[in-house]
Amino acid sequence: MTTLVAIKGGKDGLRLHLNESAGWSDVIEALRSQLGQGAQFFNGARVIIDIGNRPLTEEQLAELMALMHEHHLEASALASTSRESRSAARAAGVVARPVTRSITAPESPDGALFIWRTVRSGQIVRHHGHVTIVGDVNAGAEVVAGGSVIVWGRVRGIVHAGALGDRTVIIGAIELRPMQLRIADLIARAPDGAAAGHPEVAYIDGDQIAVESWERYRRANRSDL
Structure with a gap:
């Protein structure tokens, strides 16, 4: 085609x-x-x-x-x-x-973007593929990706994965305390009372965004990770 x-x-x-x-x-x-x-x-x-x-x-x-x-x-x-x-x-x-x-910048086969820094307030990261960040996403910062977003740090800002419509992607972080999470056309916030400092994954389950521990997500034998 x-x-x-x-x-x-x-x-x-x-x-x-x-x-x-x-x-x-x-x-x-x-x-x-x-x-x-x-x-x-x-x-x-x-x-x-x-x-x-x-x-x-x-x-x-x-x-x-x-x-x-x-x-x-x-x-x-x-x-x-x-x-x-x-x-x-x-x-x-x-x-x-x-x-x-x-x-054109060199990319991995899946078009992923790797960032080795904190995304600070007022900054926007926008990429058509997957995004991996070694650092934090501060409050007031925004990450918009066509694929999945993995943050080796804290998420305090806005993260939108699957922004081109892909509902199979995930958002993962060591600590998820976002202003807002989006996956494809769905919107959610971090759940109240979740333990800080424990890696978590957000994904679409049915017709809503679910958030669970990284370990539980892995034990479910999901192929995303």
């Missing part, structure tokens, strides 16, 4: 890869569906739109920008090998650049 829209991470941030050979209406509808499913993931994000060699008219670019604006998404640049597309972008006030594949 042809992939019409793909999300990738790199040293320059998130990239939206739009299929350069498929029909434009098909690409736009696929993008509309992707943005709708991952509303929380994309909200407020800045992305580079990579259209490859597709010649984009000013009307098509206007349609694309309107769709992104509708979903509170900002285009930091349009990447294309097509001069016509780059000219249309500049005419619309969008930064245009040639496609440079070498700027």
